[in-house]
Amino acid sequence: MPPESTPPATFRIGKARTRFFGLTLDETIKAFFGGNALMAVVVLALITFFLFREGFDFFTQNQHSIRVYREAGLEFVDYIRQQEQDHTALTRYLSDVRLRTLQHFTGHEGLTLAEANSRLEGFDAFAGRYGEAVDPLRGLVSELTEVATEIKTKYQIIEDMKEKRRQLLAEGKTAEADAVIVARVDFKTELGPLIATLPAYKETSDQFATTLRETLALAPALPTPELQKRMERFRELNSDYLVGFPVVLRQLEEWDYTKPVPAWHAFTGFIFGRQWLTASFWQDWYGVVPLFVGSLMVSAIALMLAVPLGVGAAIYISQIASAREQRLVKPAIEFISAIPSVVLGFFGIAVLGQILRTLSQFDSLRWVPGFPFAERLNALTAGCLLALIAVPTIFTLAEDAINNVPRSFLEASLALGASRLQTILRIIIPASLSGIVSAVLLGLGRVIGETMVVLLCAGNRIEIPDFTQGLVAVVQPVHTMTGIIAQEMGEVVRGSIHYRALFMVGILLFLIALLLNFLAQKIVRKYRISIG
Amino acid sequence: MVTATTQRSMATSTLFAIKVPPSQDLGTNRTLIEIENLDFSYGPKQALYDINLKLEEKRVTAFIGPSGCGKTTLLRCLNRMNDLIDGTVIGRGSIRINGVDIHGRGVDSIELRKRVGMVFQKSNPFPKSIYENVIYGLRIQGENDKTRLDAIVEKSLRGAALWDEVKDRLHESGLGLSGGQQQRLCIARAIAVEPEVILMDEPCSALDPVATAKIEELIQELRSHFTIVIVTHNMQQAARCSDRTAFFYLGKLIEYADTRTIFMKPANSQTEAYVSGRFG
Numbered sequence: 001m002p003p004e005s006t007p008p009a010t011f012r013i014g015k016a017r018t019r020f021f022g023l024t025l026d027e028t029i030k031a032f033f034g035g036n037a038l039m040a041v042v043v044l045a046l047i048t049f050f051l052f053r054e055g056f057d058f059f060t061q062n063q064h065s066i067r068v069y070r071e072a073g074l075e076f077v078d079y080i081r082q083q084e085q086d087h088t089a090l091t092r093y094l095s096d097v098r099l100r101t102l103q104h105f106t107g108h109e110g111l112t113l114a115e116a117n118s119r120l121e122g123f124d125a126f127a128g129r130y131g132e133a134v135d136p137l138r139g140l141v142s143e144l145t146e147v148a149t150e151i152k153t154k155y156q157i158i159e160d161m162k163e164k165r166r167q168l169l170a171e172g173k174t175a176e177a178d179a180v181i182v183a184r185v186d187f188k189t190e191l192g193p194l195i196a197t198l199p200a201y202k203e204t205s206d207q208f209a210t211t212l213r214e215t216l217a218l219a220p221a222l223p224t225p226e227l228q229k230r231m232e233r234f235r236e237l238n239s240d241y242l243v244g245f246p247v248v249l250r251q252l253e254e255w256d257y258t259k260p261v262p263a264w265h266a267f268t269g270f271i272f273g274r275q276w277l278t279a280s281f282w283q284d285w286y287g288v289v290p291l292f293v294g295s296l297m298v299s300a301i302a303l304m305l306a307v308p309l310g311v312g313a314a315i316y317i318s319q320i321a322s323a324r325e326q327r328l329v330k331p332a333i334e335f336i337s338a339i340p341s342v343v344l345g346f347f348g349i350a351v352l353g354q355i356l357r358t359l360s361q362f363d364s365l366r367w368v369p370g371f372p373f374a375e376r377l378n379a380l381t382a383g384c385l386l387a388l389i390a391v392p393t394i395f396t397l398a399e400d401a402i403n404n405v406p407r408s409f410l411e412a413s414l415a416l417g418a419s420r421l422q423t424i425l426r427i428i429i430p431a432s433l434s435g436i437v438s439a440v441l442l443g444l445g446r447v448i449g450e451t452m453v454v455l456l457c458a459g460n461r462i463e464i465p466d467f468t469q470g471l472v473a474v475v476q477p478v479h480t481m482t483g484i485i486a487q488e489m490g491e492v493v494r495g496s497i498h499y500r501a502l503f504m505v506g507i508l509l510f511l512i513a514l515l516l517n518f519l520a521q522k523i524v525r526k527y528r529i530s531i532g
Numbered sequence: 533m534v535t536a537t538t539q540r541s542m543a544t545s546t547l548f549a550i551k552v553p554p555s556q557d558l559g560t561n562r563t564l565i566e567i568e569n570l571d572f573s574y575g576p577k578q579a580l581y582d583i584n585l586k587l588e589e590k591r592v593t594a595f596i597g598p599s600g601c602g603k604t605t606l607l608r609c610l611n612r613m614n615d616l617i618d619g620t621v622i623g624r625g626s627i628r629i630n631g632v633d634i635h636g637r638g639v640d641s642i643e644l645r646k647r648v649g650m651v652f653q654k655s656n657p658f659p660k661s662i663y664e665n666v667i668y669g670l671r672i673q674g675e676n677d678k679t680r681l682d683a684i685v686e687k688s689l690r691g692a693a694l695w696d697e698v699k700d701r702l703h704e705s706g707l708g709l710s711g712g713q714q715q716r717l718c719i720a721r722a723i724a725v726e727p728e729v730i731l732m733d734e735p736c737s738a739l740d741p742v743a744t745a746k747i748e749e750l751i752q753e754l755r756s757h758f759t760i761v762i763v764t765h766n767m768q769q770a771a772r773c774s775d776r777t778a779f780f781y782l783g784k785l786i787e788y789a790d791t792r793t794i795f796m797k798p799a800n801s802q803t804e805a806y807v808s809g810r811f812g
């Protein structure tokens with residue numbers, strides 16, 4: 001029988017731990033850090049939740065707004081107004097032709113301004129007649145506008161009453177609530193006079209068409225073939241315009257205020273709407289297109305400048321620069337990101353905007369499209385500054401990506417007799433391309449979300465830039481999605497449709513940022529493995 | 533005394549089973565690379581002292597020695613790869629290839645590297661297809677003739693004994709090959725530009741014995757076309773596949789002779805101690 005081995009008397013490996021609320025120190029620390037990490041997730045979830053909760057009501061409100069637009073007859077009047085405005089656009093074309101002719105007279109033929117103007121007398125008579133032709137129609141529109149506005153006001157008063165009553169009821173003041181009389185708008189009766197103008201419209205419109213045709217026949221001959229061609233074009237535009245008259249009439253005849261507004265109109269009206277018009281006496285429109293295009297244009301300009309700068313600097317610093325240059329340039333670029341964007345915006349207004357404008361006024365630079373600038377603050381100014389903001393992001397991430405390319409690739413390439421440049425172009429850049437692309441995407445995310453600079457420098461005109469003139473579009477003032485939120489959020493009534501519309505813009509921005517980040521991560525993950 | 537050393541050396545050689553190639557009269561080929569009184573330093577730290585060495589054409593020369601003895605440094609001097617490191621200085625002396633001083637005026641390191649190829653310790657194919665890997669050196673020289681490139685790819689891969697294994701997947705990534713195949717791909721890439729000299733920096737240190745054997749066989753075949761300089765830690769390898777061996781210690785060339793002589797009858801006691809495995 002083997003001797004029983006007895007365990008050593010003292011083999012103490014336990015230790016009494018101090019506990020707070022039943023937790024040891026280690027557990028407390030763990031809980032603290034875990035809690036912090038969890039907090040980030042919770043905050044993100046809350047932000048998302050509230051953003052969507054505040055924003056989504058926009059669609060019901062917008063649908064309602066569009067319905068009132070129809071029921072109060074505003075839509076009816078707008079058909080005719082469009083016809084009038086198209087004529088105004090044609091008048092503008094005509095004044096452009098006059099200006100060119102005047103320039104021809106004063107420039108090529110060397111006439112004085114007075115002489116040139118007198119030579120244009122025939123033209124002016126024609127233009128005057130053309131312009132006046134619309135007057136009866138304009139009168140009709142302004143009459144109808146009054147009628148429709150009245151209906152809408154009536155409706156709004158009733159809505160206010162309803163709201164008041166609801167509030168009183170909520171406060172429990174039943175008697176007072178009953179005292180508030182809520183009438184109903186009888187749209188049918190109210191719209192009666194509006195629709196009754198249809199024969200009058202028809203007559204006015206026919207008369208208008210006849211006058212236009214007669215006037216056009218009297219179009220004066222212009223001195224050069226080029227100007228004559230413009231006149232021909234004017235005639236063509238007019239015949240197209242006249243063809244549209246019966247269409248307007250049909251729209252008016254078929255117009256029915258009871259026609260329901262489908263729910264998707266509220267959505268398409270936002271996503272594809274080309275007008276962002278608020279606090280208007282007539283009708284508010286919340287179309288995000290001008291803002292989206294503005295944001296996109298400013299970002300595109302910024303990226304066009306920031307990508308070559310950022311990626312080029314990253315390649316130089318990681319592949320070519322000496323250690324001393326690296327020590328100098330890297331912190332300098334990274335420091336740019338430390339400048340508060342409001343300071344950059346201020347710099348943009350005071351310095352860059354002025355410099356660009358002065359530059360654009362040099363006669364020797366006339367050939368550059370868009371020079372001289374019509375506006376000091378425009379998409380180009382904002383884009384240049386945003387490029388400054390994007391450069392550090394793109395530079396830092398691209399440099400990381402390039403540094404991640406194994407040094408052995410570089411050595412192998414050089415050992416085969418490749419030059420530095422060949423190595424960079426054929427080996428280093430392809431191997432780090434995924435990283436560079438994601439750096440650019442994150443730079444884009446940074447730029448699209450930037451607010452202060454665009455608010456200060458983009459010019460803030462809510463209008464889709466006129467792309468028909470090509471590159472000139474980049475020097476037009478624009479407004480952006482971020483800018484509009486910052487500018488208007490402080491003034492809107494909480495819960496109003498305008499407030500909700502701004503939240504929708506916020507959601508759109510949020511989704512864009514989400515998409516860009518997702519893409520950037522996906523690209524990096526997909527290609528990093530292949531480099532090994 | 534000398535006799536005693538020799539006898540002991542032979543005894544240890546047998547003990548460690550270093551097989552030395554059968555005695556053959558190598559004769560002397562034309563000298564291709566001539567290193568004279570070379571001093572080299574990394575900044576303040578001197579790495580090579582007064583190296584004098586003549587490497588013959590179409591021979592395999594092995595550089596052996598313990599870690600940090602300067603053998604890789606010397607190898608990288610031969611194609612001026614050390615230029616990439618900041619602060620390197622050739623203190624004194626010269627390296628002449630075919631009579632031309634490679635640090636001389638008018639010598640372009642890029643042109644030099646086209647003539648002096650290199651295979652690295654760790655295989656480093658580019659993240660490109662096998663085909664593109666092989667023709668990389670030609671592409672950068674502007675060669676774009678498809679038929680010529682095809683011919684060179686086949687010739688180089690055959691030369692690197694890899695053709696049969698990869699001929700059906702030339703357009704797949706070079707990174708998908710095994711370690712030994714990748715190293716042979718790197719050799720194919722190096723010989724595709726038809727250099728005169730191939731420098732090999734411990735080409736088998738990351739490979740298993742089978743892959744190592746293949747590379748060694750390949751070196752034997754390549755010797756008829758190229759002048760090969762190989763740095764190795766593996767003394768069996770030096771003994772098996774080199775014609776001449778240079779032993780370095782602490783930045784100095786201790787002994788340079790026929791491989792057989794180095795392993796069987798080293799003249800220097802440090803060499804003898806190293807090849808017999810007593811240090812290093």
